[in-house]
Amino acid sequence: MSAYDTTNGYPSPYYRLANPSILPIIPYKSGKPISEVQKEFGLESIVKLASNENPAGPSPLALLALKSVLSDINFYPEDGGIELKRGLADKCGVSANNIILGHGATEVLEIIVRAFVCPGDEVISAHPSFPWFQILGQMSGAKNVIVPLREHTHDLKAMADSITSETKLIFVANPNNPTGTKVGQDEIESFLKLVPDHVVVAFDEAYIEYVTSEQIDTIKYVWRRPVIIVRTFSKFPGLAGLRIGYAIAGRQMVELLEKARAPFNTSVVSQVAALASLDDHEHRERTHRLVNEGKTFLYAQFKELGLDYAPSEANFVFVDFRADAEPIFNALLSHGFIIRPMLKTCARITIGTPEQNSGLIRALRAVLREAPSADSAPKGRAITV
Numbered sequence: 001m002s003a004y005d006t007t008n009g010y011p012s013p014y015y016r017l018a019n020p021s022i023l024p025i026i027p028y029k030s031g032k033p034i035s036e037v038q039k040e041f042g043l044e045s046i047v048k049l050a051s052n053e054n055p056a057g058p059s060p061l062a063l064l065a066l067k068s069v070l071s072d073i074n075f076y077p078e079d080g081g082i083e084l085k086r087g088l089a090d091k092c093g094v095s096a097n098n099i100i101l102g103h104g105a106t107e108v109l110e111i112i113v114r115a116f117v118c119p120g121d122e123v124i125s126a127h128p129s130f131p132w133f134q135i136l137g138q139m140s141g142a143k144n145v146i147v148p149l150r151e152h153t154h155d156l157k158a159m160a161d162s163i164t165s166e167t168k169l170i171f172v173a174n175p176n177n178p179t180g181t182k183v184g185q186d187e188i189e190s191f192l193k194l195v196p197d198h199v200v201v202a203f204d205e206a207y208i209e210y211v212t213s214e215q216i217d218t219i220k221y222v223w224r225r226p227v228i229i230v231r232t233f234s235k236f237p238g239l240a241g242l243r244i245g246y247a248i249a250g251r252q253m254v255e256l257l258e259k260a261r262a263p264f265n266t267s268v269v270s271q272v273a274a275l276a277s278l279d280d281h282e283h284r285e286r287t288h289r290l291v292n293e294g295k296t297f298l299y300a301q302f303k304e305l306g307l308d309y310a311p312s313e314a315n316f317v318f319v320d321f322r323a324d325a326e327p328i329f330n331a332l333l334s335h336g337f338i339i340r341p342m343l344k345t346c347a348r349i350t351i352g353t354p355e356q357n358s359g360l361i362r363a364l365r366a367v368l369r370e371a372p373s374a375d376s377a378p379k380g381r382a383i384t385v
Ligand SMILES: Cc1ncc(COP(=O)(O)O)c(C=O)c1O
Pocket: 051, 052, 103, 104, 105, 106, 107, 130, 173, 176, 177, 204, 206, 231, 232, 233, 234, 240, 243, 244, 245
């Protein structure tokens, strides 16, 4: 019998062998691959603005450092990555034993769930937010409690109100993916006062370096409570392809996370590149400049086009086409631009280089001339948050 036979309504008989918790999972869908679009539309050049990568490219210091270790990759990495942890500790004002590394923030989040969440526990997260939170909840056999965003932002009061005696973990993406909105220090402070000690709070700060409106300090909470800060080298440092992220937490929390970490989970190249990127001030300046100028440009264009958008604290913008987003996405593909359609009429668009941003707007103008609008309400506003 083939794996694709239908048995008792399941796509394959092997479903009976599976951990029942994983059966309802819809696998995480990443941005459409460039090679696929190239083949489908016969295009040579494709611009991917779908996965929030850094338009400035990787940190040049990171590139130099990783080249220097290529001839040593027959050796396992130093397990735990103490040099990188020391570098991060200096930068963040903590000790190396307050840090755990992971194969991207994605794995760090998974380690947190493995370490703390049991079947039957409740895991609170927002919608729309990073889909991996809900997938992790499903994988662990927990009950996902989903709290809708309010005005495109985490509704921390409603999230705190959703806590029960079964709640084990709350995920807060700050800034949020896909809306780019942030919750500020005062809101976080009030929220944490409402969270009891039996609940772990994981602040996913994958885009925190892009926040310019306010300096947010969540590290100060890790000394007093089960708070974990998750960060990544994928976004701002431009090392998404290397897969490396980290968490900061109190020492006793890190000891528990270490129990759930696979051996040698970060590579020697990712460790040295990440460490070198910490000192790359030029790359940091260039990234801020590119992303901030790109956002200003896109906001002005969206206003002209009559499209509502959420002012973003990250390197992407959430825009509402007020028309079915899927045909717009497909039409943009034929022009060589990959964006990320979501929530029926919206899309998340990563800030690119100036040329990529203007190219996208030219294509979008052409596509929207053809696309029917879903309603005639006033448009072109920055969505108030
Ligand atoms: C909020 C958020 N957290 C984590 C990640 C994953 O980061 P990493 O590449 O380090 O796994 C993403 C990537 O899109 C994200 O948007």
